[in-house]
Amino acid sequence: MDGRISSPRKRRFVVPFSVIALLAASAAGQAQDRVELAASAATEVPANATAANPAFVPDEGIALEEAFAPYDTPIEPALPDHAVDITTIEPAAPATTSLGMGVASYYGRRFHGRRTANGERFDMNAMTAAHRTLPFGTRVRVTNPRNGRSVVVRINDRGPFVGGRTIDLSRAAATQIGMISSGHARVELERLD
Incomplete structure (x- = not known):
């Protein structure tokens, strides 16, 4: 030994630049998809729009605020037609x-x-x-x-x-x-x- 105090080696994790670039490109692509989707929804003219009432609520598709919602914000799924909302059911009277x-x-x-x-x-x-x-x-x-x-x-x-x-x-x-x-x-x- 040469008199130096030895310390445990610290491990370093090296992430290749190609992985970082791939992740960044993926995130950018998702953001671009959302922007394009919102733009197409905003430019579509509905069949029921009139000159007197250009405002409309689309029956389907994604709303503009949903298109720009952060990824961590959950979007409530629509219930299927056969589903029952149990919060509105009153308990039956005892037999x-x-x-x-x-x-x-x-x-x-x-x-x-x-x-x-x-x-x-x-x-x-x-x-x-x-x-x-x-x-x-x-x-x-x-x-x-x-x-x-x-x-x-x-x-x-x-x-x-x-x-x-x-x-x-x-x-x-x-x-x-x-x-x-x-x-x-x-x-x-x-x-x-």
Whole structure:
């Protein structure tokens, strides 16, 4: 060694001039194509143009601002005729299955905080209900035909265990359909699927 400190060699990448020239020519050719396209679109006279109204919007082809749009600006593609714009579709209402008429009662403070049949804590202020056979999580619309008011409840408990009763509503659900004062009411039941 001659006493000099050796350092790792730095690699240099050499791009041949012919490659640089080819890239420049390609970019220039694309720009020229866009200019020619815009010029031809601007000089064409449409069939529907008149002397009184020379302004027109071409039905097809490329617009002048699109011809000069930068390459990084995305141009929205036109949707085919069979395509559907899903942003304009409203979700369909849930399908309902009538469960017929029945008698509803409610339960509240005495059971508040106790475990329900599905393991939750009963909340008398939640929109829940007890039913003997419907699966847990089923949503049911309960309508009081005397006043037309309805509520959607989620089944999270089993019951009622009093003969002649079909569904036990939470206190909040019973309040919503106006049956607190009577304690029970004849109701229409619909399962929401």
